[in-house]
Amino acid sequence: MPESVDQIRIAILGASGYTGAELVRMLARHPAADVRVLTAERQAGKPLAEVFPHLAYLNLPNLVKIEQVDWSEIDFVFCGLPHGTTQEIIRALPHTVKIVDLSADFRLSDPASYAQWYGHEHAAVELQREAVYGLTEFNRQGVRSARLVANPGCYPTATLIPLLPLVLDGLIQTDDIIVDAKSGVSGAGRDAKQANLFCEVSEGMHAYGVGHHRHMPEMEQELSIAAGVPVTMAFTPHLIPMNRGEFITTYVKLAGKNGPDDLRAALAARFENEPFVQVLPAGVVPHTKHVRGSNQVHISVFKDRLPGRAIVLSVLDNLVKGASGQAIQNFNVMNGLIETMGLEQAPMFP
Structure with a gap:
């Protein structure tokens, strides 16, 4: 410095x-x-x-x-x-x-x-x-x-960082992207709202904005630019009882003969020199606590039990990155x- x-x-x-x-x-x-x-x-x-x-x-x-x-x-x-x-x-x-x-x-x-x-x-x-x-x-x-x-937005950042390289490289099919997203309560802001009270959110978890969350068009806009064709995705966010952090589980359908290892290798190559994006070793699951308070994004890729599919995991601190x-x-x-x-x-x- x-x-x-x-x-x-x-x-x-x-x-x-x-x-x-x-x-x-x-x-x-x-x-x-x-x-x-x-x-x-x-x-x-x-x-x-x-x-x-x-x-x-x-x-x-x-x-x-x-x-x-x-x-x-x-x-x-x-x-x-x-x-x-x-x-x-x-x-x-x-x-x-x-x-x-x-x-x-x-x-x-x-x-x-x-x-x-x-x-x-x-x-x-x-x-x-x-x-x-x-x-x-x-x-x-x-x-x-x-x-x-x-x-x-926080959800688009955590979702797009691992997805965009896979779309740009043609490694996944763009007509079958399913995103299961979870965020800490700070993502809802600091205003006093009944839905965010301790007794409302502790010891439980719930989905919100189901089928119409406002981050959806933001993600689809950027994915469509990368793909060169309109992209529509499935996205469901959930509120979980922690202060900060975000965990994204994305289910993708592989294109051609690509496998999960190809996806991980492509992401590792794309982000090799990026200071804030870490592609984890094969088999390592990211954890929100491992990025808490930092500008880091951690990514991992796993094989799905369903043939021709992969699971992409990504985490970040919703208030920082x-x-x-x-x-x-x-x-x-x-x-x-x-x-x-x-x-x-x-x-x-x-």
């Missing part, structure tokens, strides 16, 4: 949420990050230490409302606002400011698809067309030249920095 780099003045919008807290935690160790502004509508006026006591040791500005921000003092924005509220705010930002948006508002390139899945017209279609999809390992060139990067860590990875690429800067921390275990 360089001893000194130019400071980039940063605003974090929505700093009182889980992804906002993760951004602050990781940027505190980032040598190029100068966090100047933290916004939170309901918590405005409070020190961040009052909202997140674990960050009390940091010297940070108090939380403010967005309309109080002096944008002339800001070079870069991390936008962690809720879906649907981001479009008008980003639309009003100066064009001199670069942005990574962690909401879903700019992930879909087709305005009609956005309206279909989110129930309303997009309020900043011109920016929707400009936004670059920020799955860093597959779109560095686009991210490097972008002003606005749409940070992928699935959100804030990947946002910082994109921040680094957008600003010509070392891609791993500020993201070198090892996973926390146990």
